[in-house]
Amino acid sequence: MAGAACALYASRAGLDVTVVDRGPVAGGTTGAGEGNLLVSDKEPGPELELALLSGRLWAELAAEPGLGAAFEYEPKGGIVVASTPEGLTALADFAAGQRAAGVEAVSVGPGQLRELEPYLTPDTAGGVLYPQDAQVMPTLAAAHLLRASGARLLTGWNVIDVPRGADGAVRGVRTDRGEIHAPTVVNAAGTWGGEIAALAGARLPVLPRRGFVLVTEPLPRRVRHKVYAADYVADVASDSAALQTSPVVEGTAAGPVLIGASRERVGFDRSFSLPAVRALAAGATRLFPFLEDVRAMRTYLGFRPYMPDHLPAIGPDPRVPGLVHACGHEGAGIGLATGTGQLIAQVLSGKVPELDLAPFRPDRFAPAEEDA
Amino acid sequence: MTAERPHLAVIGAGPAGLAATLAAARHGVRVTLVDSAPEAGGQFYRQPARELGARRPEALHHEWRTWERLRDGLRTHQQQGTVTHLTDHHVWLVEQHSGGFTVHALLGPEQTEPAEVRADAVLLATGGYEKVLPFPGWTLPGVVTAGGAQAMLKATLSVSGRTAVVAGTGPLLLPVATGLAAAGVRVAALVESADPRDFVRRSRALSAQPAKLAEGARYAAQLARHRVRTLIHHIVVEAHGTDRLEAVTVAALDGAGHVRPGTGRRIACDTLAVGHGMLPHTDLAQGLGCRIDGVAVHVDDEQRTDVPGVWAAGEATGIGGAALSLAEGHIAGRSIAARLRGVEPEPHGWAGAARARTGLRRFFATLDEIYAPPAHWAEQITDDTVVCRCEEVTGGAIREAVTGLGAGDQRTVKLLTRAGMGWCQGRMCGSAVAGLIGCPETAARRPFARPVPLGVLARAGETPAPEAEG
Numbered sequence: 001m002a003g004a005a006c007a008l009y010a011s012r013a014g015l016d017v018t019v020v021d022r023g024p025v026a027g028g029t030t031g032a033g034e035g036n037l038l039v040s041d042k043e044p045g046p047e048l049e050l051a052l053l054s055g056r057l058w059a060e061l062a063a064e065p066g067l068g069a070a071f072e073y074e075p076k077g078g079i080v081v082a083s084t085p086e087g088l089t090a091l092a093d094f095a096a097g098q099r100a101a102g103v104e105a106v107s108v109g110p111g112q113l114r115e116l117e118p119y120l121t122p123d124t125a126g127g128v129l130y131p132q133d134a135q136v137m138p139t140l141a142a143a144h145l146l147r148a149s150g151a152r153l154l155t156g157w158n159v160i161d162v163p164r165g166a167d168g169a170v171r172g173v174r175t176d177r178g179e180i181h182a183p184t185v186v187n188a189a190g191t192w193g194g195e196i197a198a199l200a201g202a203r204l205p206v207l208p209r210r211g212f213v214l215v216t217e218p219l220p221r222r223v224r225h226k227v228y229a230a231d232y233v234a235d236v237a238s239d240s241a242a243l244q245t246s247p248v249v250e251g252t253a254a255g256p257v258l259i260g261a262s263r264e265r266v267g268f269d270r271s272f273s274l275p276a277v278r279a280l281a282a283g284a285t286r287l288f289p290f291l292e293d294v295r296a297m298r299t300y301l302g303f304r305p306y307m308p309d310h311l312p313a314i315g316p317d318p319r320v321p322g323l324v325h326a327c328g329h330e331g332a333g334i335g336l337a338t339g340t341g342q343l344i345a346q347v348l349s350g351k352v353p354e355l356d357l358a359p360f361r362p363d364r365f366a367p368a369e370e371d372a
Numbered sequence: 373m374t375a376e377r378p379h380l381a382v383i384g385a386g387p388a389g390l391a392a393t394l395a396a397a398r399h400g401v402r403v404t405l406v407d408s409a410p411e412a413g414g415q416f417y418r419q420p421a422r423e424l425g426a427r428r429p430e431a432l433h434h435e436w437r438t439w440e441r442l443r444d445g446l447r448t449h450q451q452q453g454t455v456t457h458l459t460d461h462h463v464w465l466v467e468q469h470s471g472g473f474t475v476h477a478l479l480g481p482e483q484t485e486p487a488e489v490r491a492d493a494v495l496l497a498t499g500g501y502e503k504v505l506p507f508p509g510w511t512l513p514g515v516v517t518a519g520g521a522q523a524m525l526k527a528t529l530s531v532s533g534r535t536a537v538v539a540g541t542g543p544l545l546l547p548v549a550t551g552l553a554a555a556g557v558r559v560a561a562l563v564e565s566a567d568p569r570d571f572v573r574r575s576r577a578l579s580a581q582p583a584k585l586a587e588g589a590r591y592a593a594q595l596a597r598h599r600v601r602t603l604i605h606h607i608v609v610e611a612h613g614t615d616r617l618e619a620v621t622v623a624a625l626d627g628a629g630h631v632r633p634g635t636g637r638r639i640a641c642d643t644l645a646v647g648h649g650m651l652p653h654t655d656l657a658q659g660l661g662c663r664i665d666g667v668a669v670h671v672d673d674e675q676r677t678d679v680p681g682v683w684a685a686g687e688a689t690g691i692g693g694a695a696l697s698l699a700e701g702h703i704a705g706r707s708i709a710a711r712l713r714g715v716e717p718e719p720h721g722w723a724g725a726a727r728a729r730t731g732l733r734r735f736f737a738t739l740d741e742i743y744a745p746p747a748h749w750a751e752q753i754t755d756d757t758v759v760c761r762c763e764e765v766t767g768g769a770i771r772e773a774v775t776g777l778g779a780g781d782q783r784t785v786k787l788l789t790r791a792g793m794g795w796c797q798g799r800m801c802g803s804a805v806a807g808l809i810g811c812p813e814t815a816a817r818r819p820f821a822r823p824v825p826l827g828v829l830a831r832a833g834e835t836p837a838p839e840a841e842g
């Protein structure tokens with residue numbers, strides 16, 4: 001997704017772009033996650049600013065002829081639910097901070113919640129409505145942004161080296177099917193971004209954080225917004241390696257309800273985990289009791305590209321001239337893709353990026369910090 | 373607790389599962405046999421032999437006696453309390469944990485009530501499912517799978533007066549055609565796409581299994597007796613009809629596997645049974661993290677998967693008929709019995725079964741080469757042919773995902789078009805999608821072997837585990 005967005009905005013800025021991927025389109029984490037474009041789960045700071053910028057850009061793209069429908073853009077809004085009065089107080093404080101940073105956040109009482117979501121459990125203390133939360137279908141979004149970019153697309157090409165010239169600057173990439181020359185290489189390799197950086201001689205600590213998603217049988221629309229429990233916000237910012245789950249429940253255009261996602265740091269372990277999936281089911285049925293009798297059709301997993309401080313690496317690598325990073329977006333790489341692409345395009349065409357890139361600097365990690 | 377027998381859960385009560393159950397129970401293991409069907413027997417003993425046998429006892433062939441032996445053995449062990457047979461149990465997941473394994477099932481036919489079985493080891497003997505490749509008109513009522521035709525025979529005892537065509541490829545078409553004919557259906561043609569020259573080329577490999585050849589000859593003789601016309605190296609290019617099937621067009625293939633122009637002919641029929649072979653059930657194995665080779669569960673000489681405590685036998689490990697499933701099941705049962713008692717098994721104890729296994733595997737590998745779908749079958753799929761029936765995805769949409777959007781494998785096509793996302797989770801269309809893309813077929817990841825209610829999932833495994841022993 002990140003690569004597709006970079007290709008789109010860079011092409012539109014007049015650059016000649018080639019996209020190289022060892023797999024098919026969306027064969028990495030993009031095809032293994034969900035497409036929530038969330039501002040609701042982000043605390044004030046650089047990530048929220050990027051999310052707000054990205055949200056505006058997603059809406060603009062969706063308004064282009066055919067594009068919004070093609071990637072199933074739905075500005076449906078999110079609802080965060082608190083089950084206890086204490087939870088509600090914490091949520092209200094969190095929302096107040098977000099409001100000050102430019103987020104629309106509307107407090108709603110328990111009665112009003114049931115009007116917004118008729119099938120929601122009556123056992124809530126209240127919640128907050130976030131109208132800016134939206135949704136896309138990630139694989140379709142990546143494929144259609146790539147197509148709209150007009151960039152040359154080389155799928156099935158594995159990058160095995162990032163050669164550098166005598167001056168230390170990158171000269172392009174070497175793949176198993178030949179060399180591609182370019183003065184600039186954008187590393188949008190997601191969870192594998194650390195490997196590409198290493199090929200160019202730079203260290204970038206991108207780690208995998210596993211997540212499971214549950215998909216139900218198709219249903220008539222009963223879940224109208226993205227609905228999740230307030231404890232989700234705490235999980236996202238967590239450093240813990242242990243399993244944490246907090247169900248975001250949402251209906252999709254095609255009918256199935258998606259429930260996701262769990263968060264665990266277990267390396268690239270692809271094996272099924274009943275505890276993780278069981279917790280998703282339990283959380284979802286707590287929020288929406290009618291889901292008890294609804295069947296889960298399938299479950300899938302992906303590995304979020306996770307950086308020690310939960311911020312992506314965006315921008316030029318001062319250690320390697322010509323190497324630019326656009327990876328490490330963890331659980332928000334779909335939502336943050338458009339802003340990332342725009343910022344990268346601005347950097348590449350010599351403009352001043354519209355957000356300060358300092359917090360996203362790729363060389364911000366001292367070696368010791370990574371193992372904290 | 374050394375006095376207590378170790379406990380094995382066998383999933384699947386077909387030839388493989390039954391053979392394993394009896395072998396393990398005879399050697400000191402307590403077995404729980406779990407199957408979704410209402411009776412033991414699996415695909416084979418449940419299907420044609422039984423139906424024919426019920427009405428024409430003289431038609432019983434030697435497999436019937438094997439089945440009687442297995443059934444009686446099962447009954448005896450059940451009476452002795454060494455084997456428990458759980459029918460109507462649909463297993464949706466096998467979970468591994470520190471105390472061993474938990475088999476998670478849903479009780480049929482509604483599949484809403486959960487049931488759990490804890491065991492020290494598991495054998496996956498889940499068999500296979502039918503593979504069908506699409507062609508224009510294949511979604512018309514009246515077009516059924518080869519197995520569906522058997523079910524039809526079973527449900528309606530009188531199916532006479534109907535006219536059927538049996539088409540596709542593979543050894544299963546023979547028993548299906550003879551079964552239909554014996555039940556009084558007029559079989560207008562048996563349409564097999566395999567190239568007869570391939571049989572000749574591989575005649576040596578085939579003649580190494582005289583019993584199997586005799587079985588084929590028996591079926592051929594029955595076909596002749598019922599005057600069933602056999603069209604070799606032909607395929608069905610289209611099924612016709614408005615509300616339901618009225619006729620099919622069949623055509624000859626050329627040496628390269630393309631349809632030979634001008635050879636099409638129409639055959640009137642109200643039933644078309646199609647089959648293109650079988651594919652192993654690998655869902656439960658994948659949920660456990662077992663290695664999959666291509667489309668089948670990988671096993672070693674003892675039928676062990678690469679996950680300790682998990683064995684697999686029968687068609688889950690590769691398609692090869694009932695006799696091979698029996699041999700593999702027997703070996704698995706013996707290996708499990710030894711290993712659960714902590715002793716190294718002695719393979720010479722199952723030397724006969726191992727010999728049969730080697731020969732039959734070789735034989736079926738040869739058959740696989742002969743009965744591969746024609747090289748260019750995907751050419752028959754027009755852009756408006758529905759390929760994924762659950763989500764109504766057409767051949768054109770799949771081609772567009774590949775050429776226009778950069779899809780290169782089954783998974784990306786699924787994500788871009790929804791092909792394979794519906795109720796059957798791609799069991800029906802997976803092969804067809806792979807063929808259209810031109811990529812090798814792989815076993816899709818389906819951690820849930822059955823759809824599971826979220827309420828059941830949320831509480832799965834909640835019953836506290838008994839203290840782990842040892």
Ligand SMILES: Cc1cc2nc3c(=O)[nH]c(=O)nc-3n(C[C@H](O)[C@H](O)[C@H](O)COP(=O)(O)OP(=O)(O)OC[C@H]3O[C@@H](n4cnc5c(N)ncnc54)[C@H](O)[C@@H]3O)c2cc1C
Pocket residue numbers: 001002003020021022023024025026027028029030031032033034035036037038157158159160188189190191192196210211212213260261262301302303304305326327328329330331332333334335336
């Ligand atoms: C379960 C789950 C749920 C999620 N839900 C959401 C959500 O709701 N909203 C959201 O915004 N985000 C979500 N995410 C996160 C999101 O999916 C990721 O942040 C995002 O997909 C990352 O995109 P990317 O383009 O950076 O990486 P990827 O999609 O992984 O793309 C990287 C590409 O690089 C290629 N590559 C790697 N190495 C090489 C090489 N050597 N040569 C050539 N190519 C190479 C890979 O093949 C891959 O295609 C979720 C993630 C998971 C796992």
Ligand SMILES: Cc1cc2nc3c(=O)[nH]c(=O)nc-3n(C[C@H](O)[C@H](O)[C@H](O)COP(=O)(O)OP(=O)(O)OC[C@H]3O[C@@H](n4cnc5c(N)ncnc54)[C@H](O)[C@@H]3O)c2cc1C
Pocket residue numbers: 383384385386387388389406407408409413414415416417419420461462463464497498499500518519522544547548653685686687688692693694695697821822
């Ligand atoms: C129409 C037809 C005709 C055939 N004719 C012949 C013939 O003439 N000669 C020959 O050698 N072979 C024939 N076969 C093939 C033969 O049936 C198989 O080779 C044999 O049955 C395979 O045995 P198995 O034990 O491996 O699997 P199966 O017999 O398929 O048994 C698997 C069992 O596992 C159960 N199961 C699967 N998944 C689950 C789950 N998740 N939960 C619970 N239970 C589950 C199934 O209900 C089934 O009972 C025929 C098959 C068909 C369909």
